[in-house]
Amino acid sequence: MTALDVVRPAYGSGSLAELLPSVGAVLGVPGATDVLGLGARLDGVDRIAVLLVDGLGAYQIPVAAPHAPILTQLAGRTLTSGFPSTTPVSLTTLGTGAAPGAHGILGFTTRRPDGGVLNHIKWDTDPDPAAWQPVPTWFERAGIRTTLVTKADFRGTGLTVAAYRGAAFAGADNPYALSEAMLAALAEPGVVYGYHPDLDHHGHVSGIDSDQWRAAAAVVGELITRLVEGLPPGAALLVTADHGQLDIPLDGRVDLAADPALGAGIAGVAGEARARYLYTRDGATADVVDAYRSVLGSSAWVLTREEAVESGLYGPVPPGHLGRIGDVVVICLDHTVVLAGGWEPPAVGELVAYHGSVTATEMTVPLLTYVRPPV
Structure with a gap:
């Protein structure tokens, strides 16, 4: 498959919507199904870290790997994003375990009933996130200890509430703080989810494989390495993304x-x-x-x-x-x-x-796995 081939969302079998429900099944959440088949590899773990690296599509892994070698040292497979392949859609698809049509976050921006345009990245409390996105999140349904680690400024925003309500919030404003907070949350059984935005930013502004993008990829490698080295026994790390990117002439x-x-x-x-x-x-x-x-x-x-x-x-x-x-x-x-x-x-x-469309480079995201077995 080439980077520009069409990839349709694999809802129900291999999309971001199946990730957290499969994680829940591994941890014994009642009624959860391990659609992704994570159990064989994660057997025996009782705490799982999920790191989402914004913009790290599967087709960007080989480009980033020279600057972040850890990316090729972890077991890997791929998932699809939802459509459109864009951040608010994917974050809510992952956080709810539902396809975009159900959760209603259907684009980077969409029209409001009053004819205005809602930018989901700059969304506060209007419209009410719980009404605009009515599906209970996976964090609300899980019944286990869950923690969200992301930038402190994201606390209480419309997108955070829509995608992650139900998780305990921990603010982390740089990659080192992100890794420290995620590892701290793994002191007890449960799930910690962390979000790292910088690679996507540098792709948008400077282009994939630009000097700025390479530097951001190196930071991603350092972040993942810290998490791998700091995992306690009986813990697993899953690394994924919300979408890939494509330079446009x-x-x-x-x-x-x-x-x-x-x-x-x-x-x-x-x-x-x-x-x-x-x-x-x-x-x-x-x-x-x-x-x-x-x-x-x-x-x-x-x-x-x-x-x-x-x-x-x-x-x-x-x-x-x-x-x-x-x-x-x-x-x-x-x-x-x-x-x-x-x-x-x-x-x-x-x-x-840019991203948002149905090409493989935009729609295909990695799922990288590392497990530290129980003692």
Whole structure:
């Protein structure tokens, strides 16, 4: 499989949604099923650390490994993200054990009922996270000791509450503090989940395999090494990611604001550059679909909302969540993005790497495992 081949979400068999339920089954959570088959390797452990490295897709492992050799020293397999392959969708898919259609976090940004746009990364308490994301999280359901370790500023944010409510919170503002807090949580049986954001940032801003990205990859290696070396007996470490990334050349950038044919009939824009949501004026959906298919050709799937839902990319979507998806969904393939000048910050068009679509490099994430057996 090449990096640009299409990968569909493996809901129910091998996606991020199955990770924590499988972890719970290993630890004896009643009713949990080990869909991922973790039990054979994790037999005998009573405490598990799960580290999510933002942006460390499976296709980035070979690029990062020269700077983080630990990545190739751990047992590995792959999972898929959900769709869109973007941070808020994936974090909530992992945290709830549910597909995006069910939990309702359906894009980096989506439309609110009042017509405004909700940025899930900059979300506070409006709308109410427990109402906007109604599925009980895995942490609420698990019935065992669980801890979340992430940046202190993320305490109480909309995304944190939506994805992780039920876990005890520990703030950690640098990689060393993250490893220390995760290891401290392993002093007792249970699950600790940690989140590290920096690799994704440097991919977006400087590009995959840039000097800045390589330095960030080295820090990831140091973080994982500290966790491996500090695990107590009877503990396991699982390392995964929310998505991969893809550098997009300047000639692959289409701005809907620069082409009258692409701006016609549009009442609102959300999503992101690789998975664009278009909200159309009354009666304009068919014309918008035709215009985007004409301009983008084979470089994108241009689907109506109904077609996108029927494709299974989100899993089942209840009626109350349908309006969050665009009337038209543009899923970019190859090295293409659809920018939205005037609808989103200009900085979006200045990024180097993007994600959100269905290519293997965006959708495929690693699951690396290390076990320190019981004494």
